[in-house]
Amino acid sequence: MARHEGRGMASVNYPIGMNLGGDPSQALIHSNPDGKFTVALSAIDLGQGMKQVSRQIAAETLGVPVEDVYVDTADSDTGPHDMGSFASRGTHRMGNAVIAAAREARGVLLEAAAEELEVNAADLVTDGRGNIHVRGAPTRSITVKATAQAAQFKQGRTIAGRGIFLLPLSAVDAETGEMNPNTAFAHACLVADVAVDDETGEVTVLRMTSAYELGRVINPRMVEQQLVGGAWMGMSHALYETPEPYYPDPAHGPRDFNEYLMPGPGDIAPYHVTVLERPAPDGPFGGKGPGEMCANPVLPAIANAVYNAVGVRVDELPITPEKILRGIKANGGVRPQPRRGGAVTWRPRDVAVPA
Amino acid sequence: MAKLPVQLRLNGADRATFVDPAEPLLTTLRRGLGDFAPKYGCGQGTCGVCTVLVDGEPQLACLTLAVACDGRHVETASGLADGPDMHPLQTAFMAHFAAQCGFCTPGMLTAARALLAHNPHPTREEVVEAISGNICRCTGYEPIILAILAAAAAPGARRA
Amino acid sequence: MLELRKDLFADERDDTLNVVGKSVQRQDMPGHVTARTRFFDDHAFDGLLHLKVVRSPHPHARIRSIDVSAAARAPGVKRVLRAADVPVNKNTLLSLINFGKDDEPALAVDKVCYVGEPVVAVIAESEAAALAARNLVRIEYEPLTPVFDVEEALKPGAPVVNPTYPNNYFEYHERFDHQKLRFGDVEAAFARADIVIEHRYQMSPIEHAPTETNGSIAAPEHNDRYVVHTCAQGLFFSLGTTAKIVNLESNRLHFIGGTVGGGFGGKVDSLTEPLAVLGAMLTGRPVRFVLDREEEMLYGSPRGAERIYIKDGLMRDGRIVARYVRSYFDAGAYTRLSSYAAIKCTAHIPGPYWIPNVASDIHVAYTNRCPSTAMRGFGITAVDFALEVQMDRLAEAAGLDPMEFRILNAYRDGDVKPHRRVAKNTALIECVQVAAEKANWPLSDQARRQSSLVGGGTGARAEIPATVLDQRGQIGRPESRGAPATGTLPAGAMRIPLTKEPVMEGTRDGRAAPVQVPRYAPAPAPGPAGPPPAAAASRPAAPPASSAPPFYPPAPSPAPVAPPPVAPPAAPPTQHGAMRFSSVFGTRRR
Numbered sequence A: 001m002a003r004h005e006g007r008g009m010a011s012v013n014y015p016i017g018m019n020l021g022g023d024p025s026q027a028l029i030h031s032n033p034d035g036k037f038t039v040a041l042s043a044i045d046l047g048q049g050m051k052q053v054s055r056q057i058a059a060e061t062l063g064v065p066v067e068d069v070y071v072d073t074a075d076s077d078t079g080p081h082d083m084g085s086f087a088s089r090g091t092h093r094m095g096n097a098v099i100a101a102a103r104e105a106r107g108v109l110l111e112a113a114a115e116e117l118e119v120n121a122a123d124l125v126t127d128g129r130g131n132i133h134v135r136g137a138p139t140r141s142i143t144v145k146a147t148a149q150a151a152q153f154k155q156g157r158t159i160a161g162r163g164i165f166l167l168p169l170s171a172v173d174a175e176t177g178e179m180n181p182n183t184a185f186a187h188a189c190l191v192a193d194v195a196v197d198d199e200t201g202e203v204t205v206l207r208m209t210s211a212y213e214l215g216r217v218i219n220p221r222m223v224e225q226q227l228v229g230g231a232w233m234g235m236s237h238a239l240y241e242t243p244e245p246y247y248p249d250p251a252h253g254p255r256d257f258n259e260y261l262m263p264g265p266g267d268i269a270p271y272h273v274t275v276l277e278r279p280a281p282d283g284p285f286g287g288k289g290p291g292e293m294c295a296n297p298v299l300p301a302i303a304n305a306v307y308n309a310v311g312v313r314v315d316e317l318p319i320t321p322e323k324i325l326r327g328i329k330a331n332g333g334v335r336p337q338p339r340r341g342g343a344v345t346w347r348p349r350d351v352a353v354p355a
Numbered sequence B: 001m002a003k004l005p006v007q008l009r010l011n012g013a014d015r016a017t018f019v020d021p022a023e024p025l026l027t028t029l030r031r032g033l034g035d036f037a038p039k040y041g042c043g044q045g046t047c048g049v050c051t052v053l054v055d056g057e058p059q060l061a062c063l064t065l066a067v068a069c070d071g072r073h074v075e076t077a078s079g080l081a082d083g084p085d086m087h088p089l090q091t092a093f094m095a096h097f098a099a100q101c102g103f104c105t106p107g108m109l110t111a112a113r114a115l116l117a118h119n120p121h122p123t124r125e126e127v128v129e130a131i132s133g134n135i136c137r138c139t140g141y142e143p144i145i146l147a148i149l150a151a152a153a154a155p156g157a158r159r160a
Numbered sequence C: 001m002l003e004l005r006k007d008l009f010a011d012e013r014d015d016t017l018n019v020v021g022k023s024v025q026r027q028d029m030p031g032h033v034t035a036r037t038r039f040f041d042d043h044a045f046d047g048l049l050h051l052k053v054v055r056s057p058h059p060h061a062r063i064r065s066i067d068v069s070a071a072a073r074a075p076g077v078k079r080v081l082r083a084a085d086v087p088v089n090k091n092t093l094l095s096l097i098n099f100g101k102d103d104e105p106a107l108a109v110d111k112v113c114y115v116g117e118p119v120v121a122v123i124a125e126s127e128a129a130a131l132a133a134r135n136l137v138r139i140e141y142e143p144l145t146p147v148f149d150v151e152e153a154l155k156p157g158a159p160v161v162n163p164t165y166p167n168n169y170f171e172y173h174e175r176f177d178h179q180k181l182r183f184g185d186v187e188a189a190f191a192r193a194d195i196v197i198e199h200r201y202q203m204s205p206i207e208h209a210p211t212e213t214n215g216s217i218a219a220p221e222h223n224d225r226y227v228v229h230t231c232a233q234g235l236f237f238s239l240g241t242t243a244k245i246v247n248l249e250s251n252r253l254h255f256i257g258g259t260v261g262g263g264f265g266g267k268v269d270s271l272t273e274p275l276a277v278l279g280a281m282l283t284g285r286p287v288r289f290v291l292d293r294e295e296e297m298l299y300g301s302p303r304g305a306e307r308i309y310i311k312d313g314l315m316r317d318g319r320i321v322a323r324y325v326r327s328y329f330d331a332g333a334y335t336r337l338s339s340y341a342a343i344k345c346t347a348h349i350p351g352p353y354w355i356p357n358v359a360s361d362i363h364v365a366y367t368n369r370c371p372s373t374a375m376r377g378f379g380i381t382a383v384d385f386a387l388e389v390q391m392d393r394l395a396e397a398a399g400l401d402p403m404e405f406r407i408l409n410a411y412r413d414g415d416v417k418p419h420r421r422v423a424k425n426t427a428l429i430e431c432v433q434v435a436a437e438k439a440n441w442p443l444s445d446q447a448r449r450q451s452s453l454v455g456g457g458t459g460a461r462a463e464i465p466a467t468v469l470d471q472r473g474q475i476g477r478p479e480s481r482g483a484p485a486t487g488t489l490p491a492g493a494m495r496i497p498l499t500k501e502p503v504m505e506g507t508r509d510g511r512a513a514p515v516q517v518p519r520y521a522p523a524p525a526p527g528p529a530g531p532p533p534a535a536a537a538s539r540p541a542a543p544p545a546s547s548a549p550p551f552y553p554p555a556p557s558p559a560p561v562a563p564p565p566v567a568p569p570a571a572p573p574t575q576h577g578a579m580r581f582s583s584v585f586g587t588r589r590r
């Protein structure tokens, strides 16, 4: 028995939002009488963090502290229409709708403040800490709270905003496939290091190293959540998962988590991600959306690493020990390919484990 | 079928209800007693989202008969915080962004709580072992492992 | 684990934002760690009933008879639902945007098309009672021949899976049995290529496996409405689908959700909401319909399988000169969202590379398995697997390092993509460079000097080539699949209007909002205004034109800005009311 190490890579891009457009998102924002804001949406938080992304975008645009904004989603009686959380559209489409709504609310907020300060609204700026002041004259200021109170009880103004974002629907040419599919693309490159056991056919992912370009990162820890969890799912897709292991023969399907295989907490691989930010011209603050593509490069990178390790191309997912062993046999033995590069330049995050 | 009375202590409070003889504790907690912390993920003992403590031991509520818990102390993730004060595991899960959808979180916290009660300074391997019956489809486990290790290092982690 | 490279593309960003870009704690995290987060099933109702469905054990069978009398009399059973009880028992998910024909019943009518297809629903006082009564439903089937392979399904004489699409494929544009992509002349380029490499790839289905299974609770609400707690991934999508199937006005449904225990695409299909609402309407009580794990695993629509053939023409210097992709999406028995995946996939071909001749034929085929649906990376994941394994093979054939090979063929700003639009905002090269550096994978100096910003959109890279057209794969005419080319579309031709500006309504002045707003007042003690100090190191140096190897794209000469190849036709008249996806594909719903 021998264990063969190998290294493979893949690079990909991914479209953001529903192909061809035609997928609107709406947002409503209003303020309490003391300048605390509620964002009402019908977006769905599947764990990807839609609530927090919308909250940060709303706070940024309004110019108020993030603690002064809460997002309420999804209740069809209060949240306006949204297509839903799929196609990596949440951050991009809903983010832009929230910006539109927040700009409208901010416009009223500044007009109300201007009336109190007896200045022109165009001369006002927010400090992001709950104050509004005249540009270049921080002492001529009023709090967001006092402004909201004046708007509500004195001026009779609604500090509220509504927003929609829509990329108009486009058509597809039947003969050439010409179309306007998407306006923003994210990018990635991933390197997988694996070890293949030539007796059992088992693959161990030793480590993964990647670079993702995701437009503006709205919240780095949440991006990390997506990319780390997504890489785990990619590894799982590559090596284990399917309800039809002998597809297209539907037999032998797993019925539960004992039979449907996924890597457990003891099977995970150290992972390092570098994130690049090339803002999308039409994304919210340039944001794109990492939620879907984070698994995609892992599958081919592992397949290519397996080839590099033992010289077997597995062209049918998942890459099971059975397929690898059959491949080794067909080749008349393992055929390791040339080594690529040296040890990675990063270390797994050190964790202080008390003695 | 006749219902049977069950009295148990749930997160420190005495509770009583009637159950079907074959009713799993999970159904009793959720539909009978209104504690929605333990979740249904499989009903087959394969995912861990229903994990609770029965007299301090981690149990899968979907496979535990409610009648078998008569007179015993059942603890769920709802009882982990001390009133408004969060348990170190909870603050560590927050600090490590160790939840995404949050559906596995109550079960993970409960499994981790049982681990730290027995083994206040676990190794990474012991943490992995302790949560190996708990499936998470979102996080890739790494943040959860880091959070539990960090909680073990924090003061007050053994608070049961 | 995560490292931000703020130096790259720094001059395209304003990094002075207040909360965007900060790792602020998630709003939902306190709820998650205290178990106060409420998912759809975490709602208490008095008198809650439980719905379970009887599913087909056959992949393909005619229903001879259904006898529910014993089940209806069983203890605790409140109601048994059959196909005739469903007000509008035929739907397709994308009918809400007018795309595709209604093809899927909520409960099977006279035949079943996959193992697990719902036939009868039982509503009872407890889950145990519903499960017990489920076993009492007697259904007689007459098994029919099933078809499981996508290519077998498209052969003449294959069993008809889905009566709405009797040829076993989704129909595109009322003309073809697939979606075409044609750009240049792949056949001529294959003939000229030094090396031609062709391979077959396949991805089996994949289950979403969220820890929370699909489900919903529907209950009569005050005001003669129904409240629905749901895990739907599109709230109004599910509301609209349900309103149509149970034939209620949308404002009589009150959907509450938004907090979902993982979805990954598996909660788009409204698998439970229509029957739960119908049950609440017919019993006057709250009805809970939740899939158990086995149902979720076997009958909660998976990521569909795909079979992909890729043929590439390669020159010895490593340039890819032609790529042809033929692929088959396995839709299972009904359309759901597969029709859309093929379009998304078409736009993705040939991957993030610039190739002068590209064609693809993407098919959606019906087979006798559980209908597939969207999953994380929908339409792209499998083809990316195939393309990137193929790229590894090509690099080997060209004798090039796989990283260098990617950089050599990478698309760049200004390149025309095969769907006839210019690529912008690209960053593949930089991702490859950074990943190589972190992985300690050596790159040549030339490869390290390449940039997405430079070298694209020059010469042929900026042009739409003359394109060979064909009429292969006409609806109902399988013999036309091998037909010869029918003509050539001249270079530069565009027939679809360019994307209109996004609509971003809600701003004070009604104009689209610039995305980099608002600007904050400068911090208390700012230096003189100007680019941030990091800007100098912000982008990779442009390759010196003289030292670039010949096969890399040349650095751009300060060429005049090219006018669009052909003036786009006038925009179609503004549309009112519902979006018309029918106009996209010329496929009207019937």
Ligand code: FES
Binding pocket: B039, B040, B041, B042, B043, B044, B045, B046, B047, B048, B049, B050, B051, B060, B061, B062, B063
């Ligand atoms: S629900 Fe108990 S282990 Fe899954």
Ligand code: FES
Binding pocket: A047, B098, B099, B100, B101, B102, B103, B104, B105, B135, B136, B137, B138, B139, C211, C261, C262
């Ligand atoms: S956070 Fe979603 S399952 Fe763990």
